[in-house]
Amino acid sequence: MHKEIISTPNAPAAIGTYSQAVKVDTTVYLSGQIPLNPATMEVVSGGIEAEIRQVFENLRAVCQAAGGDLQDIVKLNIFLTDLNNFPILNEIMGNYFEQPYPARAAIGVASLPKGVGVEMDGILVPRQGYTA
Numbered sequence: 001m002h003k004e005i006i007s008t009p010n011a012p013a014a015i016g017t018y019s020q021a022v023k024v025d026t027t028v029y030l031s032g033q034i035p036l037n038p039a040t041m042e043v044v045s046g047g048i049e050a051e052i053r054q055v056f057e058n059l060r061a062v063c064q065a066a067g068g069d070l071q072d073i074v075k076l077n078i079f080l081t082d083l084n085n086f087p088i089l090n091e092i093m094g095n096y097f098e099q100p101y102p103a104r105a106a107i108g109v110a111s112l113p114k115g116v117g118v119e120m121d122g123i124l125v126p127r128q129g130y131t132a
Contacts (some may be wrong), residue, residue: 001025008065011058012036015113020062021124028066028124032079033058034116048085048117049092055120056096068126073102075123082117083108089118 006021006028014020014031021030035044035051036058044054060070078089086106102122112119 006062006066008061010038010061010065012038012041015041021066023066026125028063028068028126030059030062030073030122030124032119032121033062034113034119036114043114043116048082049088051116051118052085052089052092055118056092059120059122060096063124063126066124066126068124070096071098072126073097073122073124076102076104077121078104078106079109079112079119080106080117081109081112085117 002023002025004023005019006023008020011020011033018031021028023029033055035054036042037044037054038058038061044050056070059073063069063072080086080089083106089106
C-alpha cells in the first residue's frame with residue numbers, strides 16, 4: 001500500500017488535525033471543504049449560492065493537486081444546514097459535473113464549522129489511476 005498526503009495552497013489550509021486529502025494507491029479521499037477563500041481563509045460572502053460555488057472550487061483545487069479533476073470524483077457527500085437549498089445545490093452542481101455523475105449523498109445537519117451552510121467531501125479516482 002502506498003499512502004501520500006495531498007496538499008495545495010489553492011484550497012483552504014487544513015484548520016485542524018487533518019490533511020486536505022490522502023491518496024492510497026490510486027484512490028484519493030478528500031477531506032470536507034467549506035466555503036473558505038483559500039487566500040484569506042475567510043468565509044465567502046454572497047449567500048448559499050456563493051458558498052456552494054466556493055466549495056466546488058476548493059474541491060477542484062484539491063482534485064487537481066491529486067492529479068485529477070471534479071469529474072473524477074466517484075462519491076460525493078454533501079452536508080447542508082438547510083435542505084431547502086437542495087434545488088440550488090443541484091442547479092450549481094450541474095455546472096461543475098457532466099454525466100455520468102458521481103454517487104452522492106445529501107444530508108441535512110444542524111450546524112457546520114464557522115456557521116457555513118454547506119460542506120462537501122468525497123472520494124476521487126484520478127483517470128490515470130483507472131485500470132479498466
